Amino acid sequence: xxxxxxTLATVLATVLANGIFLPTVAVAETFDEAFEMNRxxxxxxxxxxxxxxxxxxxxxxxxxxxxxATKENAEDLIVxxxxxxxxxxxxxxxxxxxxxxxxxxxxxxxxxxxxxALNLAAQAKYHARIGLQQHxxxxxxxxxxxxx
Amino acid sequence: xxxxxxxxxxxxxxxxxxxxxxxxxxxxxxxxxxxxDRIALQNFYKKRFPNTELQDYVNGIYAVDADSRxxxxxxxxxxxxxxxxxxxxRLFNIAFANGKGYADCFENGGIGIRQNFPYWNKEEGTVKxxxxxxxxxRESNGEKALKWGKGPIAQISAYMAWTSRGKVFDISIPDxxxxxxxxxxxGKKFFYSKRGQLNLSCANCHVQGSNIRIRADLASPALGHxxxxxxxxxxxxxxxxxxxxxxxxxxxxxxxxxxxxxxxFRNLEFFQTYMSNGLVVNGPGSRK
Amino acid sequence: xxxxxxxxxxxxxxxxxxxxxxxxxxVEESIAxxxxxxxxxxRGNCISCHQINDPDANLPGNQGPPMFAMAQRFPDKRILxxxxxxxxxxxxxxxxxxxxxxxxxxxxxxxxxxxxxxxF
Numbered sequence: 001x002x003x004x005x006x007t008l009a010t011v012l013a014t015v016l017a018n019g020i021f022l023p024t025v026a027v028a029e030t031f032d033e034a035f036e037m038n039r040x041x042x043x044x045x046x047x048x049x050x051x052x053x054x055x056x057x058x059x060x061x062x063x064x065x066x067x068x069a070t071k072e073n074a075e076d077l078i079v080x081x082x083x084x085x086x087x088x089x090x091x092x093x094x095x096x097x098x099x100x101x102x103x104x105x106x107x108x109x110x111x112x113x114x115x116x117a118l119n120l121a122a123q124a125k126y127h128a129r130i131g132l133q134q135h136x137x138x139x140x141x142x143x144x145x146x147x148x
Numbered sequence: 149x150x151x152x153x154x155x156x157x158x159x160x161x162x163x164x165x166x167x168x169x170x171x172x173x174x175x176x177x178x179x180x181x182x183x184x185d186r187i188a189l190q191n192f193y194k195k196r197f198p199n200t201e202l203q204d205y206v207n208g209i210y211a212v213d214a215d216s217r218x219x220x221x222x223x224x225x226x227x228x229x230x231x232x233x234x235x236x237x238r239l240f241n242i243a244f245a246n247g248k249g250y251a252d253c254f255e256n257g258g259i260g261i262r263q264n265f266p267y268w269n270k271e272e273g274t275v276k277x278x279x280x281x282x283x284x285x286r287e288s289n290g291e292k293a294l295k296w297g298k299g300p301i302a303q304i305s306a307y308m309a310w311t312s313r314g315k316v317f318d319i320s321i322p323d324x325x326x327x328x329x330x331x332x333x334x335g336k337k338f339f340y341s342k343r344g345q346l347n348l349s350c351a352n353c354h355v356q357g358s359n360i361r362i363r364a365d366l367a368s369p370a371l372g373h374x375x376x377x378x379x380x381x382x383x384x385x386x387x388x389x390x391x392x393x394x395x396x397x398x399x400x401x402x403x404x405x406x407x408x409x410x411x412x413f414r415n416l417e418f419f420q421t422y423m424s425n426g427l428v429v430n431g432p433g434s435r436k
Numbered sequence: 437x438x439x440x441x442x443x444x445x446x447x448x449x450x451x452x453x454x455x456x457x458x459x460x461x462x463v464e465e466s467i468a469x470x471x472x473x474x475x476x477x478x479r480g481n482c483i484s485c486h487q488i489n490d491p492d493a494n495l496p497g498n499q500g501p502p503m504f505a506m507a508q509r510f511p512d513k514r515i516l517x518x519x520x521x522x523x524x525x526x527x528x529x530x531x532x533x534x535x536x537x538x539x540x541x542x543x544x545x546x547x548x549x550x551x552x553x554x555x556f
Contacts, residue, residue, distance in 0.1 A: 036522070036525075036537070037518065039521070039536070040517065040518035040521035040522055040525070040536060040537070041514040041515070041517055041518045041521075042514065042517075043517075043543035043544075043546065043547060044543050089404065092406070092412070093343055093403070094403065094404040095344060095345040095402055095403060095404065096344065096345065096399060096402040096403055096404050096405075097345060097402060098404075099404070123539055126539055127345065127538070127539060130537065130538060130539075134342065134343065134347065137342075138341040138342060138343065141528060142175075142337050142340045142341040142342075142349075143174075143175040143340060144340075144528055144529050145340055145349065145351045145352070145355060145356060145529040146174065146175075146185070146188075146336075146340055146351075147188045147189055147191070147192035147355065148188055342524075342529075345533070345538050345540060346533040346538070346540070347524065347533050347534055347538060348531065348533070349529075351529075352529070352531040353531065356529065356531060357499055357531050360497070360498055360499050361485075361496075361497035361498045361499065362484050362485060362497045362499055363483065363484040363495055363496070363497045364495040364497075365497075
């Protein structure tokens, strides 16, 4: 407990000594940045405006999943999720849980829970897409933490 | 605009004190300098842990954290890997069906050579590790390959490390060999790239985060990482190879991990061992 | 561009003052859920890196800053939410996993954990 208080005091002292309480928030320059900033601050289905138009903070995959909960639609989205995951696996950036999420989606189709299957497939497809983004970012920025 | 300035984030400011300066060189095949990398990394730790002697980094986290060092020294008084070294020696000396043995496959009969691994094999155009050559020795003599992670291969590797204790690592990248340099760069890039759902690079924990708590665990410094393998890890309750640990770490970033002895893991070992040039072999080791 | 960002931020502040996060849970339920997210190893596991002055916080790590003076450090709770959602936005090499951007936690879990830590 003493240690915790000491640490807290140090943090506060550092913050005060530097005369900066908090750095500034990023300014959105592109649609993707504006989308991310709004999703980060408000979660999903939040309305925001970008260059005069209104948009929602809903991921494209969530939009894809918001179709009628039928077997065909669920299977269709699962196929797309598998394809996206194969793409990210190819560049070596497949995430650990994605295959399991797809397996759960498959299982939900078997038990007739198509809504659940759609939602899981959307999450898996999103994971694969962000994994690809992560790979592209790493290709350009991996050196950021190399000591000089 | 004023409002934007007032809206702010505290965490990043505090975190940013951990940020090391951005690289200006050494990220491409044309510019990468393994020797500059090694010196920069060693200087990073010298600055971070001014009281730790360079040679002590072979002891991992115990080189920089006094509390856990005491516990570890108690463990090392009766080393948990002792049986494995003995078993490794026994396995090492059992002749294959064709009458040959491991001693016939390695320089100096396989004794006192751990410090020469991994190395760049020009003919094959790839990095070779000790475990890889143990299995190649078996296969070329008509025996089945051993599994990479634990058991006999770890025991044989442990015995070979044991006979090499105190020898100095001196991994070399042949001058002008672009392919060897590319392998080194691939390992370096893997080490510093964020990956997995948790978005973690090796460097996140073992450079920036070294000797800082993740729950009750302290992340070890990357320097000396390869010197003490194979390792008897309390969490495993048994001996395991370096690539078993690589695979586990890779998976802990919530990535679908690479296979043990895959080309990239061998390149990672090449990079990491080069970083530890000048340190001694002290495997096998015991770790939490 | 600046004007747009400013107006979005103003909207954010107004929304913050006028409403609580969109959620079917009461504030108490949300805080309790947020605590479970904070402590749960397979959920947020925030405790692995952040100290917090909660008697139930057992063996916290210290890779990140302690959860302390949160309302002072983040007068706008939405900015804190954004930091949880993706800490690499402000520090690209941050060790903190992007809990929202990488869909490690659901948006509801993020709302809950923000409610929980905002008390400290």
